[in-house]
């Protein structure tokens with residue numbers, strides 16, 4: 613037992629148990645110390661989500677004694693960090709442009725390491741957020757399909773800040789429908805079998821709409837410190 617069991621909120625275990633076993637729980641630990649990761653690991657969590665490449669690299673260097681962690685990059689990724697992201701993450705949820713996908717694909721080839729990737733999509737207009745508009749995605753799909761090294765297997769989506777319940781359902785339901793539409797086109801590589809959707813405020817709705825990966829921070833750990 614290498615993980616120290618640091619303090620976690622009392623609600624940690626009940627939230628964790630509320631996630632069906634068929635759904636992968638990603639514990640989002642951005643801005644939180646490695647002790648928190650160790651504590652969650654001690655309770656059996658193996659999937660961790662970080663929003664920044666450099667922050668994650670620093671934490672990974674502290675956690676080399678926990679080799680069976682699956683690392684998920686969930687935050688916006690600049691193309692110039694594509695290579696580092698491929699090196700340090702098992703999953704990249706935030707593929708929000710064809711150009712980024714092409715850089716990641718090149719890095720995957722160079723490093724002989726292919727992370728699983730999600731296309732970040734927007735099902736309703738949301739100007740401040742990154743992501744590809746569903747309508748803009750369709751004509752690009754054949755080009756995404758050509759990427760030979762990346763494992764493009766999912767869609768990731770986030771409802772707009774403050775969205776109503778009906779908009780949240782429209783977003784999550786829309787992601788599910790978009791995945792089905794993509795799969796019906798029978799591309800040679802591109803096949804979507806993962807839906808990364810649901811955060812602390814809306815994971816129940818996301819699971820009801822077919823989420824396979826939920827990304828929970830505050831629900832598990834309480835309020836997090838501001839971005840450094």
Ligand SMILES: *Cc1c(COP(=O)(O)O)cnc(C)c1O
Nearest residue numbers: 640663686811812827828829830
């Ligand atoms: C921070 C973050 C989360 C977790 O948010 P909570 O509301 O704390 O659960 C999930 N997904 C992404 C993309 C994030 O940036």
